[in-house]
Structures are given as structure tokens and as C-alpha cells.
Amino acid sequence: MKNSMKKTIIIFALTAFAAAALLVSGCAAKQPIVERQLAEEAFANAIAAKKCAWAKYQTAEQKLNMAHDYDMRKEYEKARDFYVVAKRLSDDAYFAAKENKDCMDELEVKNSESGENRGEYQNADEALSVLPKNDPKREEYELKRIHFDFDSSEIALDQQEILKKHAEWLSNFPAYKVRLEGHADERGTGEYNLSLGELRCFAVRKFLINLGVGEDRFDMMSYGDEMPLVEGHDENAWRSNRRVEFTKIAP
Amino acid sequence: MRSSCFVFLMAALLLLPAVASAQLQVDVDSAEFRKYPIAITSFKNIGEGEDKWGFAELSGNVMRNDLGLTGLFEVLDPKGFLEDPTKAGIDAGSIDFTNWLQVGADGLLKGGYTISDSEITAEMHVFDVALAREMLTKKYTVQRKDARALIHRLANDVVEFFTLKRSIFNTKIVAVRQINRVKQIYVMDFDGENGFVLVDNANLNLLPTWHPNGKEIYFTSYIANNPDLYRIGLSRGSKLMKVSSYRGLNVGADVSPDGSKIALTLSKDGNSEIYSISTGGSNGRRLTNAWGIDSSPSWAPDNTRLAFVSDRSGSPQIYMLDTASGATTRLTFQGTYNQSPNWSPDSEKICFSGRDEMMGYDLFIVDATTREITRLTQDQGRNEDCAWSPDGRHIVFSSDRTGEYKLWIMTADGKTQKQISYQPGSFSTPDWSPMFQEVGDEK
Numbered sequence A: 001m002k003n004s005m006k007k008t009i010i011i012f013a014l015t016a017f018a019a020a021a022l023l024v025s026g027c028a029a030k031q032p033i034v035e036r037q038l039a040e041e042a043f044a045n046a047i048a049a050k051k052c053a054w055a056k057y058q059t060a061e062q063k064l065n066m067a068h069d070y071d072m073r074k075e076y077e078k079a080r081d082f083y084v085v086a087k088r089l090s091d092d093a094y095f096a097a098k099e100n101k102d103c104m105d106e107l108e109v110k111n112s113e114s115g116e117n118r119g120e121y122q123n124a125d126e127a128l129s130v131l132p133k134n135d136p137k138r139e140e141y142e143l144k145r146i147h148f149d150f151d152s153s154e155i156a157l158d159q160q161e162i163l164k165k166h167a168e169w170l171s172n173f174p175a176y177k178v179r180l181e182g183h184a185d186e187r188g189t190g191e192y193n194l195s196l197g198e199l200r201c202f203a204v205r206k207f208l209i210n211l212g213v214g215e216d217r218f219d220m221m222s223y224g225d226e227m228p229l230v231e232g233h234d235e236n237a238w239r240s241n242r243r244v245e246f247t248k249i250a251p
Numbered sequence B: 001m002r003s004s005c006f007v008f009l010m011a012a013l014l015l016l017p018a019v020a021s022a023q024l025q026v027d028v029d030s031a032e033f034r035k036y037p038i039a040i041t042s043f044k045n046i047g048e049g050e051d052k053w054g055f056a057e058l059s060g061n062v063m064r065n066d067l068g069l070t071g072l073f074e075v076l077d078p079k080g081f082l083e084d085p086t087k088a089g090i091d092a093g094s095i096d097f098t099n100w101l102q103v104g105a106d107g108l109l110k111g112g113y114t115i116s117d118s119e120i121t122a123e124m125h126v127f128d129v130a131l132a133r134e135m136l137t138k139k140y141t142v143q144r145k146d147a148r149a150l151i152h153r154l155a156n157d158v159v160e161f162f163t164l165k166r167s168i169f170n171t172k173i174v175a176v177r178q179i180n181r182v183k184q185i186y187v188m189d190f191d192g193e194n195g196f197v198l199v200d201n202a203n204l205n206l207l208p209t210w211h212p213n214g215k216e217i218y219f220t221s222y223i224a225n226n227p228d229l230y231r232i233g234l235s236r237g238s239k240l241m242k243v244s245s246y247r248g249l250n251v252g253a254d255v256s257p258d259g260s261k262i263a264l265t266l267s268k269d270g271n272s273e274i275y276s277i278s279t280g281g282s283n284g285r286r287l288t289n290a291w292g293i294d295s296s297p298s299w300a301p302d303n304t305r306l307a308f309v310s311d312r313s314g315s316p317q318i319y320m321l322d323t324a325s326g327a328t329t330r331l332t333f334q335g336t337y338n339q340s341p342n343w344s345p346d347s348e349k350i351c352f353s354g355r356d357e358m359m360g361y362d363l364f365i366v367d368a369t370t371r372e373i374t375r376l377t378q379d380q381g382r383n384e385d386c387a388w389s390p391d392g393r394h395i396v397f398s399s400d401r402t403g404e405y406k407l408w409i410m411t412a413d414g415k416t417q418k419q420i421s422y423q424p425g426s427f428s429t430p431d432w433s434p435m436f437q438e439v440g441d442e443k
Helices: A005-025 A033-049 A054-072 A076-099 A101-111 A124-130 A136-140 A157-172 A190-210 A235-241 B010-015 B055-069 B097-102 B144-163
Strands: A177-183 A218-224 A243-249 B036-040 B073-075 B107-115 B119-128 B133-143 B172-179 B182-189 B196-199 B205-210 B216-221 B228-233 B241-244 B250-255 B261-266 B273-278 B294-299 B305-310 B317-322 B328-330 B339-343 B349-355 B361-367 B373-375 B383-388 B394-399 B406-411 B417-419 B426-432
Touching: A033 A054, A033 A076, A033 B172, A054 A076, A157 A190, A177 A190, A190 A218, A190 A243, A190 B205, A190 B250, A190 B294, A190 B339, A190 B426, B036 B055, B055 B073, B055 B107, B055 B144, B107 B144, B119 B144, B133 B144, B172 B205, B182 B205, B182 B216, B196 B216, B205 B250, B205 B426, B216 B250, B228 B250, B241 B250, B241 B261, B250 B294, B261 B294, B273 B294, B305 B339, B317 B349, B339 B383, B349 B383, B361 B383, B394 B426, B406 B426
Parallel strands: A177 A218, B036 B073, B036 B107, B294 B339, B383 B426
Antiparallel strands: A177 A243, B107 B119, B119 B133, B172 B182, B172 B426, B182 B196, B205 B216, B216 B228, B228 B241, B250 B261, B261 B273, B294 B305, B305 B317, B317 B328, B339 B349, B349 B361, B361 B373, B383 B394, B394 B406, B406 B417
């Protein structure tokens, strides 16, 4: 979810093509679907390594394009081979960049799930005018996510404090809207967790409306347990994953 | 003769209390159910055509797997067979039944086939070993590509012979397959074979369910940036149709057994509520109205009642709703995390995903009439998302007991469990198709 827009667009464009071909041909059994997915995922990771491992990145991109061409032409054997090569080159690029200390920071940021790179629509001046001068979060320019207890959409007192700041920001920037994204931890069925994520969005919305934020300022989407912030199967991971995220939507 | 009194088929007795098969002798005085020991040999090529496709081996493997899955048969290991397959024939006159008595078989299944580039004709003979008598004979001709489906049909004949009801061997399962963060809609035979990707749009596709016509799948996709309900046909080139796209959730659809309407969860009112809509998406009617979550509807065979989840009591529990009267009944009182009910196609049984006091995530059945709870899984990883087979004797579910979520099927008592999906990726939220038309012309 928190990948850059570019990554999303690339994955979407590339796989939509292949998916369309798949649906039309119906030749699911022969198509290198797994290889394609793996190659695209690896390539998406490698985008962050573009600057530091340019040659490898470029070759990976080239091979992936060739794989897609073969895939579309239903030359699945060749497509499979090129997907495998594209994946290996993408991985190489990623790890090469990781070796390089200067590049590592960039990779960390790009691949971070912590939300620091979510400010695609925001304007640094606006964010800075909201945050107090001594706030260490100043450089993040973001609306902080809040967390929930297990199977609960109640907003704990410490989390309410965070929402009060969000309400303040929304009142300072009346042209902006905010997108709420509700999430649940992995426990329980995915079906129930979709409703739980939605309930958390509604709870946040209600709380902010009570603080004076207009009803038309919200967009909401529940992802249930589909988009964990942290991979893991312990209380720490679960706590991190039970959350509502906020994205500013520019006018 | 003692051995001809099958202490057999508790399931048959339970399902068909008043019916007695002409062929089947059931020892009703016995309190103990015993699986019926059956020896299954690979079919024998009795024609002129050379078998270049390995039908002999396929026939034995598929038949043994099918009958083993039912939980009704003890399928004997062919390694222990005493008979010389090159000498023995497939009719009663050419079989030395003492060979089969010695390996402990009550029943013996044999077959023969003729094969060509285009067709297979196969005949099956099932014998009572103790009586040295043929009990069941079937013969079909199919196109060669339908070889596997042919064995499934014969296996269905065997189960029908013993229980008066055909089994699941001609059904499919739809599920979600996840690879990285993409979720596809994936269809496979009930035994995991012939799998294919039905929907892959590099996005999240969730909670697929069959239309009872067996030709369409309904599912939720985020492809238009909202969890909307879609429909797609199984046939090649079928177009994706949007069915319900209210703002917020359009999830957890279940088509009624008569195919007339869909129950689903919508969140357009401010929280999750259950609605009934037409299969085209119109005529929305709200069925629940409570604080918090109402979700996961599943139709009863009567097309009127629904099982669903509500957390109106403070934790998610299974409820039943009579959509005609509006009467709501709580069914589960044990545990604090009961979800995703699925109503049996032919009884009052509802399976659901629960969490026990030891924090185990397991599957249970609640009886809609007696509210009696039966546990199906325990100490085998996490198990969730159960769905009944069309014959009401099996349940498909997802389990992470191998380290990754895969599909498993089990008998409705939980005793016989078997993994069916081995494809790469993790699998979840399966739904079982209706019975399909069977292949072949009977001879």
C-alpha cells in the first residue's frame, strides 16, 4: 500500500495487460503467472535502487519488458525464462544498492511501511505551519495513524490526543479532505475483519465530526487484514496492524 | 455370513434412516461404525489400442483418492495385494477371491478399458469378496480428455450404491489465491486438480461465491478503488459485470439456493448491515439493523433464513435471521470470536470459524435447531473459512498447519481431513460448487 505511486502504476499497467491476455486466452495452466508476479514484485522493489544500481536496474527493466512481450504473444516458455532473469536482476539491483551505504537510507525510506513517504499530495509549508517548532515529527509532514485494541473500534485516550491534532489540521486547511483507511490484525476471518476495519473508520470519522470537522471532509476505505503494516504473528505485529491511516487529499 | 453384514455407513444411517438399499446390508444392531475395507485395482487395458496416456495408473490413483476422501471406506494399500494382476481378469469367474479375503477386503473394485486417440470406454465391476459375487457394474464411453472425470463418475456410482446418494467427485471449488499482495480468484476441482486463475487484475479480489447454476462466480474486488461486488462467468471470455457498488463495503455475498437473490454486507449506512439484493444488484432490502457489525450472511436451504455474524452482544457471535418474519435468534454462546458461518445445503447444520479459550482458531458446527456445538478441528494450526459440499457430507476450509494457508477438505464429522491445494501461493475463503453434469454415455 505504501509503495510509491510510481510502483503502483507500473505494477498495475504491466499486470493489467497480462491479466487481460490471460482472461481472453483462458490458457491459465501454461502461462507463467507465478514467475510474472515474482518478477514484478522484485522489480517494484528495485525501483528504489534505480539511482545506485542504474545499470542493473535498467537491464532488469529491459528483460521484464521482453518477458511481457512474450507473455502477450503467448510464447510462455520464453516469457517464463525472461521473468526469471528479470527477477534475478531486480534482486541484484536491490541488494547492490543495499550494500552501498549512501543508498541504503533511500531504500529504507522507499520501502518503509511506516508511512513517512505518504505525503504525495501535501505541501511542506502547510505541514510545517501546523507542527510546533520543536516537534521531532516536523519532517514527516503527516497525519499520524492511530491504533486500536483487539476486536475494538473504541478510541483510547492517548489515540484521541492524536485525533485532536488531526482535527486541528483539518480546520487549518479547510480545502483539504482526508482519506481514512481502516485495518485489522490477521486474527479472525478476513470477512469479519473487513467490517471491523470499516467500523474503525466510522469511529474515527464520528470522533472528528464531534470535534467540528465537516461531514464532507472524509473518504473511507476498509482493507480488513489485507494490508498489514508489519509482517508477524505476535502481539507487537498485531498491535501495529490494528489501525486507521490518514492520507491528505489536496483540493 | 458375518462378513457380509457390513457394520457400515453410519453416515448412510444418519442421512437415510428409513431407507434400506436393496443391495446394502446394514447391521443396524451394531453400535460401532466401521469403515468398509475395499481393494481397488488399477483398471486393465482389455482392448486393442495401446494406452499411451497412463490411464491404468490414473484410474487406480483417482479411484482410491476419491473413495478415501469420503471417510466411508478403508482403501487398502495396493502394495499388499496378493493377486498377480497380469493373470487375473476382471470378471467373477477369473478372480480367486481367497486372495482378497486374505488381504482383509470386504469389497473389491476392478475395471477394464479400451482406449483410442479420441475415446475411452471403461467398465467397472464391484464385488462382494465374501460372497464372491458382483454387486455393481457400470460402463461409460467418454472423450479421452475426460479420463479423470470418467473415474470420478464411476466413484460417484460406488458411493451412490452404498449410500443412495452421489458424492462430490464432480464438483469444483473457488477460492482466493494470494501471491505477494495480489489476490486472485482461483478455481479447481474438488481434489485440487485442473486449477486455473479466473480473475487476476493485480489487485485485491476477495470472498468468491458460486451461483447455484454453477456457471457464475460472485466476488468482491478493489479494482475500482472501492470494495465492490462483481460477477464473472466461468466460460472462456466471460465479461466482468459490476453488481453492487455502494460506497463502502459490498462484501460477503451469498446467492440463495434457488438463485433468486443475494445476501451481502453493505456499510453505506454507517456500519456493516446485511442486505438482500437481486442477482443483478437491484431491489436492495435491508435485513438487519443493529449497532456495530452485522455481516457474513449465509442462506439456509429454505431460501428464507440466514445465518450471520453480529457483535451486538459485544463479541462476534453466530445468529439466525428469519427474513420473512424478521425474527433473530442467537445460536452461539461459547467463545468470543465466532465468524463466517456457512449453512449446510441439506440440514440444520451451520459450520463457522471460532476461537477457543486456548486461543486456537478452529472450525465448529452449530445445529440451528438444538444449538448443539460440534468441534471439527483442533491442534492443527489455524483453521478458518469453512464451506459445505453440495452433498452436505464434506467441508472445505483453509488451514495453515503446513506453515502456509492451503485448502483442505474434511468429512462433516472432521475425522477424515486432506489437503487439496498444493499450488504456489496461499489459499483462503473457499466456496464449494453445486454438482455439475457428469461426463459420458452409459453403455
